[in-house]
Amino acid sequence: MLRRVAAIPLLTFLRRCLARPAWAAGDGPVRRARPSDPSWPSAARWDELNRAVGGNLIRLQSPLADCAVAADSALCQDVLENLKNPYYIGDQPGLTQTSGWVDAWISAPSAYAVAARTTADVVAAVNFAREHNLRLVVKGGGHSYQGTSNAADSLLIWTRAMNRMVLHDAFVGQGCEGVGAPQPAVTVEAGAIWMHVYNAVTTRAGRYVQGGGCVTVGVAGLIQSGGFGSFSKNYGTAAAGLLEAEIVTADGAVRIANACTNPELFWGIKGGGGGSLGVVTRLTLRTYELPSWFGIALLTIRAGSDAAFRHLIGRFIRFYGDTLFNPHWGESVAFRPSNILAVTMVSQGLDTQQVEDVWRPFLEWIAGSPQDFTLDKKPIIASLPARHLWDADFMREHVPGMVIADQRPGSPAGNVWWAGDQGQVGWFLHGYQSVWLPAALLDEDRQEAFADALFAATRRWAVALHFNKGLAGAPPHAITAAKDTAANPAVLTAFALAIIAGAGPPAYPGIPGRTPDLTAARRGAAAIDKAMAELWKLVPDAGSYVSEGNFFESNWQRSFWGANYPRLQAVKAKYDPDGLFFVHHGVGSEDWSDDGFTRLARR
């Protein structure tokens, strides 16, 4: 017995030494191995990894490789056609949903991918990357705008095949027995996308779960970035709905994280940014009672002059503050340089009569000034039974223009996506920036200055206000839950997230006819900078949403996490002291070169 007790510290010491590669102890710069380096693992070592992951190691090349040599070939044309389908892109370990960002990053396959089926596969891949000093990258749905699930010369852990789900009537986290009441919940493997979760939870089980608006976004990526869906103004952030996760940390340990077990790690993955703290393999999310109705308000108003447009902006802000600033209304409006206000808003808990009543005064005001304003077409203002919102069969039959189906032979009937998201499939970003707008801007005495700033920004670029991405106006329980996450506290008092973004068609350098137009891209980027500067003048201390933030943000720690950053750094230091997990502008990334291959000299 004494011998056993004495052996424990020795075992712990040995485990730590084995888990920490020799180079981690040094102070000097460290370079991760690339395929051209002598230290790159031999074919025999890759074979060993392949056996350890049940034959699921894939040597990657770009699906566009054929296009580089024969752009007219049938094979290439087939790939190019498929690049319009987010499900196809998601099924390719060598592609990403954004094809790149000018002067920031371009989509490039990793050297190898482990197409993980189980937690054990993830553990094997993490251990292999750590032991061989490889650049490691994790991809779920592949929707990162900033390219954080993309790195050439890396080993990719690809979770696409991990997508099982189970619903619970009364979930209790491990170690939380007797603490708080059991919760209705759904457990989802990390590679699942929201469409499949909504299908299981809402369409089939008649419950609600807080996920993302775009249905092909990955569950693990969205939760770790905080995450907003169309109805977050009522249900809060997606991260705040997390009850428990299983996560493989840099030492290869499989850990449970919840409010009772590893609570700091749990807090960190709720909004601390994906790909920085470990590989999440499984998540359990709270489910809620489904409201009876989801509604929509779609209208496009054209102003006849600059002065009329400025007037319209001011009037809409007042209307929003008086009538829509509550848990019922989410999604967005866009103010465009062409003097157009495009409304794409959604509601929860209101039937068709109620949504029509809400919008009538504003529509009457528009109709009262025909010399200044015209409606592009008849507005669509209506509700549908909530259970059908993500019901692919229902949507295809009743509102066929709103969804697009995955037409590949054999693809599941539920594989649809919002037509409104089509423009983002594969796009090449020129710029993408956001800022949280404090609710104080809706105060009577701030509205004019706010409208002026919006108008000034629209002289440079279109500005969208996403009301569901700010929690001011949400019920207290949603705000309290979001307070206990790593997301920037600015989200709690913001009534909207302003997004200014621009992009060109999908671009793939080296592929004839698909190369990016860099001149246009840089021109767009400069105009987006100028437009956003008008909003920063108004709210110089505001934060920005990590998933929808500027790749070039200089003060990213403060902008993405505000006062939460030091606490997030402490979580990183505890669970990944050697920086195995790196993403651009993720926690701890200041210790590494931009590409994550070289550790910078300690400061």
Ligand SMILES: Cc1cc2nc3c(=O)[nH]c(=O)nc-3n(C[C@H](O)[C@H](O)[C@H](O)COP(=O)(O)OP(=O)(O)OC[C@H]3O[C@@H](n4cnc5c(N)ncnc54)[C@H](O)[C@@H]3O)c2cc1C
């Ligand atoms: C078309 C489009 C629409 C969007 N709509 C919304 C929206 O409605 N609301 C919103 O809040 N955001 C939205 N986003 C942003 C999106 O939610 C985030 O980019 C999110 O992180 C994407 O997750 P993913 O798994 O799809 O992407 P990925 O690129 O696969 O992952 C994103 C990040 O998370 C990491 N990651 C992924 N899986 C894991 C895992 N299992 N363990 C650890 N790290 C992991 C990756 O390494 C990467 O750093 C949208 C993005 C796009 C492109």
